[in-house]
Amino acid sequence: MRRARRAAASARFRARARDRACPAARAWPAADGFRAPSAGAGRGSGRSRRSTRRLRAAPARRPTPRPARPAWICRCPAGPRWRTRGCRGPRRRRARRPRTRAESPPERADAGTRTSRDNSAMTEPYAEALATFDRLFDEAAAAGEPDRTAMVIATAGLDGRPAARNVLLKAHDERGFVFYTHLNGRKGRELQANPRAALLFYWPRVREGGVQVRIEGAVEIVGDAEADAYFAGRPRLSQLGAWASKQSETLESREAFEQRLAQIEKEFEGRDVPRPPRWSGLRVKPERIEFWYAATYRLHERHLYECDCTGKWSKRMLYP
Ligand SMILES: Cc1cc2nc3c(=O)[nH]c(=O)nc-3n(C[C@H](O)[C@H](O)[C@H](O)COP(=O)(O)O)c2cc1C
Ligand code: PXP
Incomplete structure (x- = not known):
């Protein structure tokens, strides 16, 4: 009896500690796993979190696992508590642009994935880096890059083994660079354990010989409302x-996937498809941004633009 009371008190203490911790870490949804919508589960348009929950077969709810101690120092206000003290295809003729880096970005209605901009919240070199990114992003569209939003994201789990794959940039602003994925996949698991990533864009048609952009930073999950809004705009399939x-996860056969898809299609027939709870957006908050011009x-x-541990941004050039 006393042991049970002690265990309950210790669980409460752990939960409080987790809630005080880094918001980036605590915001990950419970890893209670993917559950296909069960037969006879909730009906109705079902966009709310509650109805989303109803769509899942009731799993034994496990508490959100406390993320393993990241091997980095969190710079958020709550961070200190977590510190562990520790020739490229057909050439197109393009008008030559002077290579002035500091000009302001062109204002365009079709600004791609760009969202808000609030210079007041940015220190000057960071604002300049984002403006440069915006300008190059526009140039990539004008130059006919097949997909300027494709970027490689590199992650490493706690075993330190790096992994890289492409994702698509879906939003960017002073808060960071957002892509969407399954949180249960390898990158999702690695980022939960070690919420830091490197992004890489390569636009070979931009400027005289191509441009590379490298972005590194901490990763946080986007808010539910932002993820829901993005998911709602995706094609139904x-x-x-x-x-x-x-x-x-291992897939036994393509048929197995198709059967599963058909079953899910039936399940949601005649109603909106809510966002799966473990499918969301991840935002990489830049701490280093490097532009490489061929x-x-x-x-x-x-x-190179980089942020020091006090949040101050500076800029310098690097040898090639
Ligand atoms: C051009 C391109 C864009 C991609 N975009 C995404 C994406 O936005 N989100 C995603 O989850 N997977 C995307 N993928 C698939 C990933 O590269 C990867 O195969 C998948 O996310 C599983 O990665 P993981 O096992 O490391 O989690 C994309 C693949 C390519 C080739
Ligand atoms: C598995 C997966 N999820 C999400 C995305 C994000 O892109 P979209 O929302 O445009 O499908 C991609 C893009 O390839 C993808 O492959």
Whole structure:
């Protein structure tokens, strides 16, 4: 009896400690896993979290696992508590642009994935880096890059083994660079354990010989409202696919996936498809942004913007 009371008190203490911890870490939804909507589960348009929950077969609820101690120092206000003290395809003729980096970005209605901009919240070099990204992003569209939003994201779990794969940039602003994925997949699991990532864009058609952009930073999950809004705008089949895919798990056969998809299609027939609870957006909050401009004879130009541990941004050039 006394042991049970002690265990309950200790669980409460752990939960309080977790709630005080880094918001980036605590915001991950419970890893209670993907559950296909069960037969006879909740009906109705069902966008709310509550109805989403009803769609899942009732699993034994496990508490949100406390993320393993990240091997980095969190800079958020709550962070200190977590510190562990520790020639490239057909060439198109393009008008030559002067390579002035500091000009302001063109204002365009079709600003791609760009969302808000609030210079007041940014220190000057960071604002300049984001403006440069915006300008190059526009140039990538004008130059006919097949998909300027494709970026490689590199992660490493606690075993330190790096892994890289492509994802699509869906939003970017001063808060960071957002993509969407399954949180249960390899990248999702690695980022939960070690919420840091590196992003890489390569636009070979931009400027004279191509541009590379490297972004590194901490990763946080986007809010439910933001993820719901993005998910609601996806094609229905993509929405159903998000339910059907147990991303990164072994798939016995393509038929098994198709059957699963058909079953889920039936389940949601005649109603909206809610966002699966473990499918969401992840935002990489830049701490380093490097622009690499190709030059002949490998005499490239590299401009690095970085943030120190006090949040102050600076800029310097690097040898190629
Ligand atoms: C161009 C391209 C874009 C992709 N975009 C995404 C994406 O936005 N989200 C995603 O989860 N997977 C995307 N994928 C698939 C991933 O590269 C990867 O195969 C998948 O996310 C599983 O990765 P993981 O096992 O490391 O979690 C994309 C693949 C390509 C080739
Ligand atoms: C598995 C997966 N999820 C999400 C995305 C994000 O893109 P979209 O929302 O446009 O499907 C992609 C893009 O390839 C993807 O492959």
